[in-house]
Amino acid sequence: MRVHVVSTGAANLASVLAGLRRAGAEPGLVVGADDVLQAERLVLPGVGAFGAAATSLQAAGLWSALQERLNAGRPTLGICLGLQLWAEGSEESPGVSGLGVLPGLAKRLPDGVRVPQLGWNWVEPGRNCQLLQPGYASYANSYALREAPEGWAAAWTTHGEPFIAAVERGAQLACQFHPELSGPWGQALLTRWLGAR
Amino acid sequence: MLTRRVIPCLDVRDGRVVKGVRFQGLRDAGDPVEQAARYEAQGADELVILDVSATDEGRATAIRTVEAVRAVLGIPLTVGGGVREVEDARRLLEAGADKVSTNTAAVRRPALLAELAERFGRQCVVLALDAAARLDGGGWEVVVRAGKERTGQDALAWAVEATTLGAGEILLTSWDRDGTGLGYDLPLTSAIAQAVTVPVIASGGAASAAHLAAALHAGADAVLAATIFHDGHTTVGAVKDALAALGLELRR
Numbered sequence A: 001m002r003v004h005v006v007s008t009g010a011a012n013l014a015s016v017l018a019g020l021r022r023a024g025a026e027p028g029l030v031v032g033a034d035d036v037l038q039a040e041r042l043v044l045p046g047v048g049a050f051g052a053a054a055t056s057l058q059a060a061g062l063w064s065a066l067q068e069r070l071n072a073g074r075p076t077l078g079i080c081l082g083l084q085l086w087a088e089g090s091e092e093s094p095g096v097s098g099l100g101v102l103p104g105l106a107k108r109l110p111d112g113v114r115v116p117q118l119g120w121n122w123v124e125p126g127r128n129c130q131l132l133q134p135g136y137a138s139y140a141n142s143y144a145l146r147e148a149p150e151g152w153a154a155a156w157t158t159h160g161e162p163f164i165a166a167v168e169r170g171a172q173l174a175c176q177f178h179p180e181l182s183g184p185w186g187q188a189l190l191t192r193w194l195g196a197r
Numbered sequence B: 001m002l003t004r005r006v007i008p009c010l011d012v013r014d015g016r017v018v019k020g021v022r023f024q025g026l027r028d029a030g031d032p033v034e035q036a037a038r039y040e041a042q043g044a045d046e047l048v049i050l051d052v053s054a055t056d057e058g059r060a061t062a063i064r065t066v067e068a069v070r071a072v073l074g075i076p077l078t079v080g081g082g083v084r085e086v087e088d089a090r091r092l093l094e095a096g097a098d099k100v101s102t103n104t105a106a107v108r109r110p111a112l113l114a115e116l117a118e119r120f121g122r123q124c125v126v127l128a129l130d131a132a133a134r135l136d137g138g139g140w141e142v143v144v145r146a147g148k149e150r151t152g153q154d155a156l157a158w159a160v161e162a163t164t165l166g167a168g169e170i171l172l173t174s175w176d177r178d179g180t181g182l183g184y185d186l187p188l189t190s191a192i193a194q195a196v197t198v199p200v201i202a203s204g205g206a207a208s209a210a211h212l213a214a215a216l217h218a219g220a221d222a223v224l225a226a227t228i229f230h231d232g233h234t235t236v237g238a239v240k241d242a243l244a245a246l247g248l249e250l251r252r
Helices: A013-022 A033-038 A050-059 A063-071 A183-194 B032-042 B056-072 B086-095 B104-108 B111-120 B155-165 B186-195 B209-217 B236-245
Strands: A002-005 A026-029 A042-044 A076-079 A105-108 A117-125 A135-141 A143-145 A153-159 A161-169 A172-175 B005-013 B016-021 B024-030 B047-051 B077-080 B099-102 B125-134 B137-144 B149-154 B169-174 B200-203 B222-225
Touching: A002 A013, A013 A026, A013 A183, A013 B056, A013 B086, A033 A063, A050 A063, A117 A161, A135 A153, A135 A183, A143 A161, B005 B032, B005 B056, B005 B200, B005 B236, B016 B032, B024 B032, B032 B047, B032 B056, B032 B236, B047 B056, B056 B077, B056 B086, B077 B125, B086 B099, B086 B111, B099 B104, B099 B111, B104 B111, B104 B137, B111 B125, B111 B155, B125 B155, B125 B186, B137 B155, B149 B155, B155 B169, B155 B186, B169 B186, B186 B200, B186 B209, B209 B222, B209 B236
Parallel strands: A002 A026, A002 A042, A042 A076, A076 A172, B005 B047, B005 B222, B047 B077, B077 B099, B099 B125, B125 B169, B169 B200, B200 B222
Antiparallel strands: A105 A143, A117 A135, A117 A153, A153 A161, A161 A172, B005 B016, B016 B024, B125 B137, B137 B149
16 A cells, blocks of 8 residues: 655654555655645654754645645554644744644653653553554653543553553544554554554 | 663674674674564564674665665664764664664764754664773773773763763663673663663673663663574573563563
């Protein structure tokens, strides 16, 4: 299956492409807003700073197309910073707006635990989750959403405090963890998303 | 709860895995792609590849090795060796690394850590800190150039400075213990883990699951080992079983 991947100018693109290939997809890169609007399936990965990624997506002319696509419920996967960009903003880059599809702000993980959170942590899906299943996922994050967005099914993880591990709604899925780096559990999740309606 | 990580390390030169004592006397230890896949299947939480090539040609080969490993590997991959500029890191990340580690170049020019964090995010930037006990006793000093040079710089102070600048993780290698099989330097591990708030990976000297457990109990968030896994004496899975039996939280 053909999947379009947005290049945010950041670093983890190769891992995302390789993970999608292992899950049986044929990934290609988005070249413009038309791809964002028309792609059968779209992946928004992302590492690095919230503000820099938002600026890069705006400069590439993809911002409003992403909002339109997400609001229309089209099949889309956000990964790590890709999830946070769906929110209204982030403590990491005050004053920079997110896509605003999810209410709330990404907040810094609490003091008293190692930040960034690097490694494997348990994902506990809420009862309404269809795609997300319990298991260990691989994380690399310093910020996270803390409140369940209304209208979405959410999964939770705890690092110091509980935070949103992932949210899903139909064929829209956004993960704070990296499914492409979460071994067989992550690959199975990618496969379920590729088949989600 | 965030689990502790067990991380096999592949020292790679000219497309082959090598292993030596204290970075000297390197001998061939196999094919990196095959080993990476095997370690993931055994339950490795992450993989580190250190490119120990000394030549430009070797560096180019390392990029191809990272690409080949990435194609089969579904867990995080850190790559180090020869990262002196943002551009060096970009090439490795583009080839499929998830994090890059830098060692000597960051000691020579600490601003490199800030440049890497600015471009790729802190979670991408690993400081490889090689430390040795000071010859006159108190504390540890930073060593560089694969142990050929003692800098006199305090290892704890450097760890703190590096994380302030942009390092999101510390890969701490005891120069006194690396390759000896005598176990990790526990006082060093504990001191660094207490000095910084980023995750710390202990490295250098592991010969048994008991050594790994001791480093985790000393405060390390992850343990790195090479020899014990390469020689086929044990598997990552068996080691994780042993650590779990000691009450440590692991992904299994």
